[in-house]
Amino acid sequence: MAGADGIRCMLMRGGTSKGAYFVADDVPEDPAERNDLMLRVMGSPDPTQIDGLGGAHPLTSKVAIVSRSSEPGIDVDYLFLQVVVDKPIVSDAQTCGNLLAGVGPFAIERGLIEARDGETPVRIRMLNTGDVATTRIHTPGGVVDYDGDFSIDGVPGISCAIELEIGGDSPLFPTGNVVxxxxxxxxxxxxxxxxxxxxxxxxxxxxxxxxxxxxxxxxxxxxxxxxxxxxxxxxxxxxxxxxxxxxxxxxxxxxxxxxxxxxxxxxxxxxxxxxxxxxxxxxxxxxxxxxxxxxxxxxxxxxxxxxxxxxxxxxxxxxxxxxxxxxxxxxxxxxxxxxxxxxxxxxxxxxxx
Known part of the structure; x- marks a missing residue:
């Protein structure tokens, strides 16, 4: 929990976003306390987020909270929080598929999942939506390998590819209408x-x-x-x-x-x-x-x-x-x-x- 000694945190780029990743046990369980903490961690509300980790843009003012899952067939649960840059607002109304790319590596790094030698499969429940993502993380020698030859537009350089498969059983059109x-x-x-x-x-x-x-x-x-x-x-x-x-x-x-x-x-x-x-x-x-x-x-x-x-x-x-x-x-x-x-x-x- 927060205190004079701070909170354990990992800053990661996931896809074309960047965010602070936490283990759920390290942050308050109460949503109001948790959200207040994240505003103070990221430096909101302030257009520059000068007093926190945030990068003064919605794409760099994000949080992932990860925990072992109690759901059968699921390895970890992932809660996404969007910390608004210039307003005292933290939203859990959506998920983030970019930060999702970092959830598997983070879970392995934190020991929430035991890594295999070669590849480690990870099943992730996205708590914001209830959808489930399946991914495999490159782990030679049981260690996450971020290096690779795959690139994505919007991010300089090359890294290891992470495939994310997401299947939902909800209708595509919430109103029932195509238009x-x-x-x-x-x-x-x-x-x-x-x-x-x-x-x-x-x-x-x-x-x-x-x-x-x-x-x-x-x-x-x-x-x-x-x-x-x-x-x-x-x-x-x-x-x-x-x-x-x-x-x-x-x-x-x-x-x-x-x-x-x-x-x-x-x-x-x-x-x-x-x-x-x-x-x-x-x-x-x-x-x-x-x-x-x-x-x-x-x-x-x-x-x-x-x-x-x-x-x-x-x-x-x-x-x-x-x-x-x-x-x-x-x-x-x-x-x-x-x-x-x-x-x-x-x-x-x-x-x-």
Missing amino acids: DEIAGHRVTLIDNGMPVVLLRADEFDVSGDETPEQLESRPDLARQIEEIRLRAGALMGLGDVSAQTVPKMFLLSAPRKGGAISTRAFIPSRIHTSIGVLMAASVAAGIRIPGAVGSDLAVEAESDPTLIEHPTGAFPARVAVERRADGVWYGTSVSERTARKIFDGTVFPRPRR
Whole structure:
């Protein structure tokens, strides 16, 4: 627990995100106490997060809490927390597929799982959503090996590939509709591991090749997107999402760099510099379904993997969708990410907010 001696913590990059990883026994069990602690650890609320571990961006202000699982057939439980940079908010309303890439290595490093010589399989329950991920971690000699020859867009250098397979048994469309209408716009509300809203970029005077900075300089655009997001959250069964970071908002346009679709993602107020793992899975599932927003813009949406273009490259999303006998659409996803241990030690939270 927190005290003068600090808390054991590992800072890791998972995919295109970075976060603080903790063993559940080392942080308060009470959600309110835990959230207060994480604000003090990350340095929120402050736009620079100068007094904590956070990196002044939603992608670097994340927390993973991991524990041995009591669920049969599951190795570890993973709780994701999004620590808002400039507000005193900690949200558990979503999961994070990027930090998920670091959960297996972290669990092995902490002795929550006994490593095998060669590869170590890990079954992970994502407590935020109830979904289960299956992965295998490279562990020659029983030690996690982060080195490799695999690269992902948005991260410099190469690392060891980590495959994540996620299968859910929840319908893809929370409203039951492939298309809904909000504020005069056709929208597709879809959740293939991450609740997202698909919109046509051209309806918002966006060409689709803008930089994140260019889009963030348009307060009128942010207001339009936020109005739709708040209404979409209620329709998707998420309740009042004004203090949440879901659903994620995607402006879709025709691909420009050989991919299937071009994306710009609001997460929700900043523009994602790339794309999250489960965000990509939801987008890739959506554009495969006839009539969904963006399906008419997509090129070779059925390809495996489906290349989802983003501001710094493309994400190879491997998804499968099926319409079952009851007419309901379901989906699964497989992705390859990388992760790296950055430091392991003790973090000293700010004494009080």
